[in-house]
Each structure stands twice: as C-alpha cells, then as structure tokens.
Amino acid sequence: MQTRSPLRTPVAVMVALAGLAAALAVVGPSTGAEALDPKILKMEQERIAAIEKVRPAVVSVFSPGGQGGGSGVLVDEDGYVLTNFHVVAGRGAAGANPHMQCGLSDGVLYDSVLVGLDKVGDVAMIRLLPKTDKAGKVTSPKGGKFPFAKMGDSDKVRAGDWSMAMGNPFLLATDFTPTVTFGLVSGVHRYQYPEGKGLLEYTDCIQIDTSINPGNSGGPLFTMQGDLIGINGRGSFEKRGRVNSGVGYAISINQIKNFEGQLRAGIDTDHASTGFLVAERSEDGAAKMTVTEILPDCDAERRGISSGDLLISFAGRPTESVNHYKNVLGIYPRGWRVPLKYRHDNESKESLVRLMGVLRKEIAEPGKPNGGPQPIVAAPPPPPPAVAKLYEAKPGFANFYFNKQERNRLLKTFVANNGDFAGLTGTWTIKGDGKVKDTAATVEFKIAEEADKEGKRETTVRYSKGGVDNLYVLQPLKQGLTQEDLESPPDSGGVLVALMHYRQLLALGEKGFPGDGFSHGGSEPFYLPTDDAKPDYTKQRVECEVLATKLGSVPAKWYFSKKDGTLLGGEVSLVEREKDPCELYFSDYKKDTAGRNLPHKIEVRYGKSRFAVINVTTFEVK
Amino acid sequence: MRILPAFLRPLAALVLLLGLGAASARAEDSFADVAEKVNNKLVKVFGAGGFLGIPSYGTGILVSGDGHILTVASQMLETRDLRIHLANGDRYHAKIVAVEPELDLAMLKIEEKDVKTPDFYDITAEAQKAVVEPGTGVLAISNQFNVAMRAEPMSVQRGVVAAYSKLRGRRGINQAPYDGEVYFVDAIMCNPGGGGGALTTRDGKQLLGVVGKELRNTLSDTWINYAVPLQGKITIKGEKETKTVTVGDFVSQAIKGTYVTRDPKEKKKSSNLYTGIVLVPNVVERTPPYVEELDPNSPAARAGFKPDDLIVYVDGEQVVSIKEFKDAMDRYEPGAELKVEVRRGDKLSTLTLKLEDRGKKKP
Numbered sequence: 001m002q003t004r005s006p007l008r009t010p011v012a013v014m015v016a017l018a019g020l021a022a023a024l025a026v027v028g029p030s031t032g033a034e035a036l037d038p039k040i041l042k043m044e045q046e047r048i049a050a051i052e053k054v055r056p057a058v059v060s061v062f063s064p065g066g067q068g069g070g071s072g073v074l075v076d077e078d079g080y081v082l083t084n085f086h087v088v089a090g091r092g093a094a095g096a097n098p099h100m101q102c103g104l105s106d107g108v109l110y111d112s113v114l115v116g117l118d119k120v121g122d123v124a125m126i127r128l129l130p131k132t133d134k135a136g137k138v139t140s141p142k143g144g145k146f147p148f149a150k151m152g153d154s155d156k157v158r159a160g161d162w163s164m165a166m167g168n169p170f171l172l173a174t175d176f177t178p179t180v181t182f183g184l185v186s187g188v189h190r191y192q193y194p195e196g197k198g199l200l201e202y203t204d205c206i207q208i209d210t211s212i213n214p215g216n217s218g219g220p221l222f223t224m225q226g227d228l229i230g231i232n233g234r235g236s237f238e239k240r241g242r243v244n245s246g247v248g249y250a251i252s253i254n255q256i257k258n259f260e261g262q263l264r265a266g267i268d269t270d271h272a273s274t275g276f277l278v279a280e281r282s283e284d285g286a287a288k289m290t291v292t293e294i295l296p297d298c299d300a301e302r303r304g305i306s307s308g309d310l311l312i313s314f315a316g317r318p319t320e321s322v323n324h325y326k327n328v329l330g331i332y333p334r335g336w337r338v339p340l341k342y343r344h345d346n347e348s349k350e351s352l353v354r355l356m357g358v359l360r361k362e363i364a365e366p367g368k369p370n371g372g373p374q375p376i377v378a379a380p381p382p383p384p385p386a387v388a389k390l391y392e393a394k395p396g397f398a399n400f401y402f403n404k405q406e407r408n409r410l411l412k413t414f415v416a417n418n419g420d421f422a423g424l425t426g427t428w429t430i431k432g433d434g435k436v437k438d439t440a441a442t443v444e445f446k447i448a449e450e451a452d453k454e455g456k457r458e459t460t461v462r463y464s465k466g467g468v469d470n471l472y473v474l475q476p477l478k479q480g481l482t483q484e485d486l487e488s489p490p491d492s493g494g495v496l497v498a499l500m501h502y503r504q505l506l507a508l509g510e511k512g513f514p515g516d517g518f519s520h521g522g523s524e525p526f527y528l529p530t531d532d533a534k535p536d537y538t539k540q541r542v543e544c545e546v547l548a549t550k551l552g553s554v555p556a557k558w559y560f561s562k563k564d565g566t567l568l569g570g571e572v573s574l575v576e577r578e579k580d581p582c583e584l585y586f587s588d589y590k591k592d593t594a595g596r597n598l599p600h601k602i603e604v605r606y607g608k609s610r611f612a613v614i615n616v617t618t619f620e621v622k
Numbered sequence: 623m624r625i626l627p628a629f630l631r632p633l634a635a636l637v638l639l640l641g642l643g644a645a646s647a648r649a650e651d652s653f654a655d656v657a658e659k660v661n662n663k664l665v666k667v668f669g670a671g672g673f674l675g676i677p678s679y680g681t682g683i684l685v686s687g688d689g690h691i692l693t694v695a696s697q698m699l700e701t702r703d704l705r706i707h708l709a710n711g712d713r714y715h716a717k718i719v720a721v722e723p724e725l726d727l728a729m730l731k732i733e734e735k736d737v738k739t740p741d742f743y744d745i746t747a748e749a750q751k752a753v754v755e756p757g758t759g760v761l762a763i764s765n766q767f768n769v770a771m772r773a774e775p776m777s778v779q780r781g782v783v784a785a786y787s788k789l790r791g792r793r794g795i796n797q798a799p800y801d802g803e804v805y806f807v808d809a810i811m812c813n814p815g816g817g818g819g820a821l822t823t824r825d826g827k828q829l830l831g832v833v834g835k836e837l838r839n840t841l842s843d844t845w846i847n848y849a850v851p852l853q854g855k856i857t858i859k860g861e862k863e864t865k866t867v868t869v870g871d872f873v874s875q876a877i878k879g880t881y882v883t884r885d886p887k888e889k890k891k892s893s894n895l896y897t898g899i900v901l902v903p904n905v906v907e908r909t910p911p912y913v914e915e916l917d918p919n920s921p922a923a924r925a926g927f928k929p930d931d932l933i934v935y936v937d938g939e940q941v942v943s944i945k946e947f948k949d950a951m952d953r954y955e956p957g958a959e960l961k962v963e964v965r966r967g968d969k970l971s972t973l974t975l976k977l978e979d980r981g982k983k984k985p
C-alpha cells in the first residue's frame with residue numbers, strides 16, 4: 001500500500017480544510033486554535049505593557065549628514081541619553097561628533113549635544129535639546145520633561161532570564177518607532193576582547209540571544225518588567241556575516257553606573273589598570289591568579305603587593321580566572337580606589353589600591369583632533385547654534401561645557417550647605433590637640449599671605465607643635481624648594497602644602513588654580529579613615545563627587561559627599577603617581593559664628609600610616 | 623478525547639500542542655535554574671584547530687560517572703593534547719574511546735585516574751523518552767565562541783523545534799555523514815564550538831539530542847541549526863548482516879568499551895568510475911566543467927550528454943569547477959544512478975547518468 005501524505009493532492013487538501021473546521025468543533029474549544037490558553041494571552045499582555053512602558057525612552061540616533069546611526073536610551077527627564085561610543089564616533093575634537101540627531105517614538109527629531117565619553121568601555125552620553133518655538137517656549141517634549149527608563153541592577157540578572165532589546169537595527173525605523181526583539185540572557189559577567197587600539201573592550205558584559213543587529217548599537221536591554229540592565233553594542237560574528245548569529249553582548253548597567261559621574265561631567269574617561277601583571281596558576285586543579293610582575297613605585301606596590309602574591313578578591317569579587325580579573329578591573333574608571341585582598345607569604349591581607357589608567361595619553365596639538373577611531377569620510381555639517389552653544393572642546397574632555405556645569409553645580413551645593421568662603425584670603429588658623437605620629441601633641445597651623453623683604457606676597461604656612469612655634473615654615477609656591485622642604489613635616493606627605501591647597505580651594509575657587517587647574521573629576525568612592533587594623537572597606541565607603549585641582553605641578557582631588565556636598569577630604573599629590581599623596585580627612589563639622597561649616601576633626605594620613613589626628617579647638621578663617 | 627478521522631490526527635495534534643507547549647513556557651519564568659543544572663553535566667573541550675574556520679574548542683556531554691563524554695566527531699579531536707574542563711573549572715586530559723563516523727559522534731574519556739563525574743546524563747534512559755514534536759520549546763546549551771572560560775557557565779539559548787526531518791548537510795564540498803533524522807531548531811545554536819552541546823526541553827527534564835556542527839543545507843545552501851536526537855539511528859551493512867545502531871547503542875557500548883570504531887566511509891577512487899565524459903583541460907584553478915567530448919556508447923552518451931554542455935549540479939550539489947565535479951563524483955560507486963543538471967545554451971536540462979565500473983566497461 002502506498003503511504004502518501006494525506007494532503008498531497010488538491011482534493012485531499014479541500015477535504016482536510018473542511019475537516020479541520022469540523023475537527024476544531026469536534027476537539028473542543030479548550031484546544032481549538034481560536035481559544036488560546038489564557039496564560040498565553042496574559043503573557044502577551046504583560047509583554048505589550050512592558051514595551052509600551054519603555055518605548056518612549058528609546059532613541060534612534062543618527063549621525064549628522066545621515067551617514068550612520070544607532071540607538072540610545074533616555075535615563076532622566078532632562079534628556080540625558082546613553083549610547084555606544086562607536087555610534088557617536090566621528091571627527092570631533094575627542095574623536096566623537098559633538099552633534100547627533102535623535103528621533104523618539106513620538107516621531108519628533110531632536111538635536112543632541114555630546115556630553116561624556118568612555119571609549120574603552122564603548123559608552124557615550126549625549127543630551128537631547130528640547131524643541132522650542134521662536135519665542136523660546138518649549139514645544140517638545142511635553143512640559144520640557146523627557147520620558148526615561150529606570151536603571152535596574154545588572155548583578156541580579158541570571159543566564160536563562162528573559163530580556164528585551166529595543167533599537168533601530170538596519171535603520172529600519174523611518175518613523176523612529178523602535179524595533180523590539182526578545183530572547184534569553186545567555187550568560188552574565190562575560191568578557192570580550194577589545195577591538196583595535198584597546199577600545200570597545202566589553203568586560204563583565206551580558207550575553208544575549210535576543211536578536212541585535214547593526215543599528216541596535218547603543219540601544220537598551222531591558223528585563224521583561226522594563227528595567228534597563230544593559231546597553232547593546234557587540235556580537236560574535238563569523239561565518240554568517242555581520243548579522244545576528246545568536247550571540248550578542250550588552251554593556252552592563254552597573255558598569256555604566258560607575259562611570260556616570262564622569263560621563264555627566266563631560267570627561268573623556270579612561271578605564272583602570274592596576275600596575276601589575278597576573279597569570280593563572282593551577283593550585284589543586286583550581287585556577288588562582290598570581291602577581292607576576294609589578295611596576296616599581298606604582299600604588300599597588302606601595303600598598304604592599306609584590307610579585308608572587310596570590311589574588312584572593314578584587315573589589316569584593318573573587319579572581320579565579322583571567323576573565324574574572326579582567327571583568328572586575330574593566331568596570332572601574334581610572335583613579336578609583338578599590339579594596340584588594342591578597343595572600344602574601346601565607347598571610348591574608350587587604351589594601352585599598354589606586355587604579356591607574358589604561359589609555360596612553362596622546363599629546364594633542366592645539367586645533368587638531370585628539371585621536372580616535374576611523375573618521376567618517378565626509379566632514380559633518382557644523383552643529384546648529386543651539387548645540388554649539390553647549391559644546392566646548394578641550395583635551396581630556398568630551399565636552400568641557402558640561403564639566404563647567406557640573407563643577408559650578410557642585411560648588412553651589414557646597415556653598416549652600418557649608419557657607420561661602422570666597423574672598424577669605426586672610427589668615428586661617430587651625431589649632432587643636434590630638435596625636436602626631438602616635439604621640440600626644442597640640443598643634444597649630446597658620447596659613448596667610450605674608451610679604452617678604454621686597455614686599456612680595458607669598459602664601460606661607462606655619463606649623464607649630466607642642467609649644468614650639470614655627471617648627472616648620474613653608475612657602476609652597478616659592479621657587480627652588482627641595483622635595484624634602486615640600487614634604488615637611490617629615491612623614492606627613494606634605495601636609496603644609498595640602499592645607500595651603502585646601503584654603504586656596506575654599507577661598508579662591510577657580511581663580512586659585514590658574515591654567516585649567518580646576519575641573520569636575522567625576523564620581524569616586526571615598527573611604528572614611530578608621531583605626532581598625534582590618535577595616536571593612538564596604539562600611540567605610542562613601543560615594544563622592546570629585547573636584548580636581550592643580551596648582552603648579554601639584555594635582556589634588558577633593559571629595560564632596562554626594563548626599564549633601566560635605567567636603568569629606570582631599571588627596572594632594574606632591575609627586576604624581578610615584579609617591580603616595582597626602583590624605584586629608586575632615587569630619588565633625590560645626591558652624592562658626594558666621595554660619596560657616598568648619599571641620600573640627602582633621603586626620604592626616606600618608607601611605608600606610610597616620611601622621612596626625614587633630615581635634616580642632618580653634619578654627620578661624622579671615 | 624474523541625476519535626478523529628485518521629488524516630486529521632496530525633493537524634489536531636499540532637493544534638493541541640500549541641496549547642500545551644505554551645502553557646509550559648511562561649515568558650516571565652526564567653530558565654536560570656534549568657540552565658545551571660544542564661551546565662553541570664557539560665564539559666568544555668579543547669583540541670586541535672584554530673585555522674581554516676575550524677575552531678579548536680567545543681562542547682561535550684557527560685554520560686557516565688567515570689568521565690565519559692559524548693560529543694560530535696570533528697577534526698578538533700585529532701590531537702594527543704585533548705583537554706576538557708568540567709563545569710567547576712577542573713581541567714583534565716581526555717582521549718577518544720570510540721567514534722561512529724556515520725552518526726558523526728565520538729566518545730571521549732577523562733584520562734586521569736579515579737576522576738568521578740557524578741553529575742551526568744543517563745543516555746539509555748533519555749533515549750527511551752519520546753521524540754518531541756515540532757513546536758516544542760527547547761534550550762540549547764554549549765560553549766559556542768568559547769565565551770565561557772574555566773568555571774564560567776556556558777551559553778544558553780532558547781528556541782523551538784522547527785522540524786524533525788532528515789539531515790542533508792554539507793561543510794564545503796564534504797557531505798555530512800549522518801543523513802538520518804535530526805531536530806531542526808530556530809535558535810542559532812550551530813556556531814563555532816557549539817557542536818557537542820545539549821539540546822533539552824525548556825523544563826530541562828529531557829535531553830533531546832546533541833547540538834550539531836556548522837553545516838549548510840545541501841539544497842538551499844543556507845546555514846542550518848540541528849541536533850542529533852538520542853533516538854537517531856544508522857544502518858550498517860556488514861559482511862554478513864545489516865544492523866541498526868542507535869545513539870543510545872553507541873553510547874552504552876562505548877562506555878563499556880565494546881564499540882568497534884569503523885573507518886569513515888572512504889572516498890571512492892575515481893579511477894573505478896566510468897562515465898565516458900571527457901572534460902575540457904583543467905588549466906586554471908577553477909575551470910568550469912565543460913564537456914569536451916563523449917566516448918561513444920558510454921553511460922554519458924546514453925544519458926544524453928552533448929559536447930559544450932556545462933555540468934552545473936551533480937545530484938543536487940552545485941559544482942563550479944572541474945575539481946569540484948571530480949570530488950563530487952568520488953562519493954559514488956559504480957552502479958549508482960545520478961541526476962545531473964547541465965546548461966545547454968541557455969537552458970538547464972536534467973540527465974540521468976548511470977555510473978559504470980571502469981574495469982567492466984560495456985563494449
């Protein structure tokens with residue numbers, strides 16, 4: 001007997017179709033095609049709701065001149081958008097286009113200005129400009145507030161979770177409504193090697209089988225509830241060409257959160273390196289990371305790490321493979337301090353390590369672009385005036401305009417909460433008692449402008465201790481001082497210079513640091529000092545905004561608490577990188593008669609030891 | 623359930639499945655736990671390769687408590703330095719214990735003594751479960767692109783069984799040896815390193831098959847994503863008898879050490895074949911296979927070949943050069959009957975060519 005598919009002949013097809021209708025009636029509504037399982041309908045409704053919720057925040061990003069584009073996502077109502085660096089890469093001063101055009105799903109096309117860059121991590125921040133009528137009144141978005149996506153917690157994401165990607169693959173959306181794809185998170189904490197010039201290194205990234213294609217770059221990856229967990233940007237492409245092959249990668253949002261302060265401050269950021277090399281060593285079948293080489297005089301070496309030491313954990317995360325190590329390192333900006341646990345001579349230790357940079361600084365020639373990835377062939381048209389007004393090129397910055405904005409905002413908050421010290425360039429006197437090098441002592445610091453024999457005024461710092469007046473007198477800005485002079489008193493790391501900088505900052509502000517020595521340094525964690533032999537760095541950590549200053553050849557970082565703008569401390573580096581900075585810690589703030597907040601506990605640390613802790617009895621500012 | 627007319631049963635089954643399949647896969651439910659459980663039974667395999675598009679890494683499935691690993695047969699395994707990483711990152715050496723070229727599968731074993739792998743799949747039990755229907759949701763877990771290092775979990779993808787049908791795959795000119803039924807899946811799981819991974823149902827309760835290699839479908843020339851089902855079988859014609867070997871048989875015998883690895887199907891020497899076609903001289907690297915002349919009374923003459931014909935397809939496989947034509951012909955034995963498509967002028971003609979043995983040419 002011939003076995004043939006019953007549908008092969010046309011007659012059979014007709015019969016089958018007729019029969020199907022009958023069969024559906026026969027089989028019953030619960031399994032018929034018209035009556036879907038209510039669970040499916042519910043899933044579909046939830047998906048639709050999630051998409052509706054986040055779609056308004058998804059951005060179609062276009063290069064000026066229409067040469068290319070990608071996607072982005074709004075992260076606050078002021079119009080700040082996250083995207084990939086390679087979407088905005090171009091011929092601008094920092095290797096990026098100052099101006100991009102962005103469409104939202106309501107069909108409106110907005111101008112945007114570049115804000116901040118993280119080239120190594122392939123992140124860029126831009127800001128959408130609301131549309132205004134001729135009178136300057138905002139016409140779009142409604143009320144001048146942009147819809148935005150809520151940032152989730154990418155560390156909570158697991159392989160096997162559902163996820164949703166939205167963006168503009170193949171630039172299909174001529175009406176700016178994003179394409180939605182959904183699929184699984186295939187892996188988390190993945191590592192992808194950088195592409196050329198050390199850029200676009202995807203560390204600790206999220207791997208997805210959610211289809212992403214060229215054009216999705218810079219766009220959001222959401223949980224099914226609509227929380228932003230990543231920015232899509234790369235994929236594994238091989239034999240099937242540069243289209244989705246089931247393996248895509250998104251930068252984790254938690255990494256971007258670490259860089260957010262730097263991005264908003266318009267900085268052209270750098271990623272972190274430790275100053276030492278590691279190698280995998282098999283111990284009992286399991287892999288361990290050991291330090292093989294360490295740069296002499298780098299911060300890690302000064303903290304006590306040496307060749308042969310075993311890494312146990314880095315910033316609280318275990319380091320059991322090269323990928324682990326690179327993943328942990330890759331999520332931090334240069335300059336951050338993170339705790340490092342290691343085993344040295346069979347003893348477990350933990351130290352805070354200052355992270356160095358990754359990119360080699362290219363010396364920018366004035367007027368020439370500061371290096372970057374392949375430039376787009378045609379020069380883009382100049383940005384419209386509204387955008388040009390918000391853009392200022394400067395080496396080291398993506399857009400110095402935003403740095404000034406952030407800097408001024410920070411200072412305003414500080415002044416509002418702590419009082420205005422502007423113009424108080426008279427004598428500052430700090431008197432107190434406490435310990436100097438673990439010995440009880442009373443100390444006095446006096447900082448003032450003093451005229452010398454020729455009548456020239458020099459900032460002078462006087463240090464008195466235990467009744468001995470003027471134990472050390474220093475004029476930090478004078479020429480011809482030796483390193484020893486500058487670092488006085490000995491073992492303080494240069495506290496006299498540091499205090500001078502402190503007064504300069506509060507009393508003179510920008511004017512006190514001529515020659516571009518005054519900028520916003522992004523966000524960094526600050527660690528409150530403790531007398532514990534084994535501090536719990538997670539407990540001691542405070543999130544801060546940094547003001548970066550430079551006076552002469554001496555850079556400093558000042559830490560302002562994100563919560564209320566309190567100046568918690570500063571680091572003044574007499575010898576940048578090669579030696580530890582002098583660390584100042586301010587606490588126990590009390591208001592003086594003029595209503596100004598002054599710290600009544602000052603701690604001075606240098607390297608591994610504490611130089612002094614002073615309970616201030618008199619703090620006079622004139 | 624009511625009795626349906628026979629010809630409607632497949633349709634009704636499909637309709638039923640749309641209901642059942644979906645209910646077991648809520649979009650919000652994460653597969654994280656399933657992925658983790660499956661991952662623990664898989665190993666990362668490292669061997670030879672890293673050039674000409676052949677990856678030096680792949681995946682394998684633990685099938686015994688003593689470190690037996692089921693994977694796809696590939697050139698990567700041809701090395702003395704075959705290494706595997708368990709899910710917890712432990713590294714061991716492995717050796718091939720058996721290969722079944724027609725199933726395109728291989729069995730490895732950890733070489734180090736006394737290594738126990740208690741988390742493994744019982745293939746005999748899994749193979750007794752029913753083959754799942756198209757429309758069933760699946761997960762594919764493998765170390766494709768070698769994204770996961772050491773103890774990092776492998777990659778999980780989701781998909782749906784698109785079809786259960788015969789594999790007609792090729793990699794370059796080489797036909798895939800297994801031509802039995804496979805699961806075709808819509809997830810792009812056959813990427814470098816994916817071969818040897820696990821295809822499971824979405825609840826993780828059934829191991830469906832072994833993720834396959836990077837192959838193109840011979841008819842459409844498109845990349846396919848397939849997995850060799852545990853129920854897959856081949857027929858082996860021995861000297862005296864014909865026997866059926868299933869994947870389950872291969873695995874259980876290989877674990878016992880009783881599976882006899884046969885030589886892969888040898889390429890037939892072209893000197894045995896006689897067609898009577900004389901091609902144009904093979905001068906440049908990719909001389910197209912134009913017929914110059916035909917032997918009188920030859921199989922080609924009887925099939926209707928004419929001088930100046932351009933041979934385009936041999937048995938459905940495109941041949942763009944004389945070399946490709948010869949390689950394609952090497953796969954056949956005297957007595958085989960092939961469909962050959964030729965371009966004559968601007969028309970394509972299909973000819974049926976019966977191959978003869980050179981030593982037994984008909985006069």
